[in-house]
Amino acid sequence: xxxxxxxxxxxxxxxxxxxxxxxxxxxxxxxxxxxxxxxxxxxxxxxxxxxxxxxxxxxxxxxxxxxxxxxxxxxxxxxxxxxxxxxxxxxxxxxxxxxxxxxxxxxxxxxxxxxxxxxxxxxxxxxxxxxxxxxxxxxxxxxxxxxxxxxxxxxxxxxxxxxxxxxxxxxxxxxxxxxx
Numbered sequence: 001x002x003x004x005x006x007x008x009x010x011x012x013x014x015x016x017x018x019x020x021x022x023x024x025x026x027x028x029x030x031x032x033x034x035x036x037x038x039x040x041x042x043x044x045x046x047x048x049x050x051x052x053x054x055x056x057x058x059x060x061x062x063x064x065x066x067x068x069x070x071x072x073x074x075x076x077x078x079x080x081x082x083x084x085x086x087x088x089x090x091x092x093x094x095x096x097x098x099x100x101x102x103x104x105x106x107x108x109x110x111x112x113x114x115x116x117x118x119x120x121x122x123x124x125x126x127x128x129x130x131x132x133x134x135x136x137x138x139x140x141x142x143x144x145x146x147x148x149x150x151x152x153x154x155x156x157x158x159x160x161x162x163x164x165x166x167x168x169x170x171x172x173x174x175x176x177x178x179x180x
Contacts, residue, residue, distance in 0.1 A: 002059075002095045007103045010054040010066065015044070017063035018056065025086035036084045039170055043070045048169035050080060053107055057087070057096045064091045067100040069108070072117055073172060074138065075164025080108050082118040083168060101128050105153060114158040117166055122148050129153045137163035142171075 001007070010018060022040055026033035043049060048070040057065030065087040072081025082104070087096045105128060108116050118125065119140065122132070130151040133139065140150040150166070 001099045002091075005057050005059045005064070005096060005099065007055055007057055007099055009052055010049075010056045014056050014063055014066075018066045021063055021066050021088050022084060022086040024088055025092075026084065036086065039083055039168075040066075040068055042170035043068060046169055050111075050113075052111070053080065053104060055100050055103055055107075057091075057100055059091070064088045065096040065100050067097075067104055069104055069116070071169045073167045073169075074115075074117070074162055077114075077162065079162070079166075080104075080113045080116040081166075081168050082116060085118075085120070098128075101125075105129075105155075109155045112157045113155055114162050115155055116153045117151070119143065119150050122151060125151055125153075133166070136160075138166055139164070140166045 019037055019040065022036050023033040026036040050069050050071060053069035055067045055069070056063045067082065067085045069080050069082050072079045085097055085100060105116065117133070117138070118130065122130070130153045132146075132148045133150050133152045134146040136152060136154075138152060139145055140147070143150050
């Protein structure tokens, strides 16, 4: 844990600061971070965050990091879905993201979830025990079959019956809106 940083459950009072951190973290190389901001907003609108698993990193009463853990669907069963993990650019490289992920995995294990799924850099997330999903017969169609960027971290409640197609909560919400 970086010195002076605390990890706690996010609350409604943090939302403006969370959106600012997410936008800053994903605004680079000609991107404005709006896609990630929209993911956060859609997840909140759907009330799909998992109790005790949306986390913020705070330093001197300021939110400097955020990890959104929400309901994901894997073959009709609920699993933990992470997106996004964001750290303010001025605090990146100091272990804030690692502290958020470590705390999330601890809490997800304690809550007896079977797995945590995410789309991200295998070199970064592999050090937390994430592995490509394809060998476990878990797919995420938007990235294609076998893409190593879609990964899962198996927790102690995992069993081999957890297979199938994965969907993020905001994707289910989009499909629901399209059928209305």
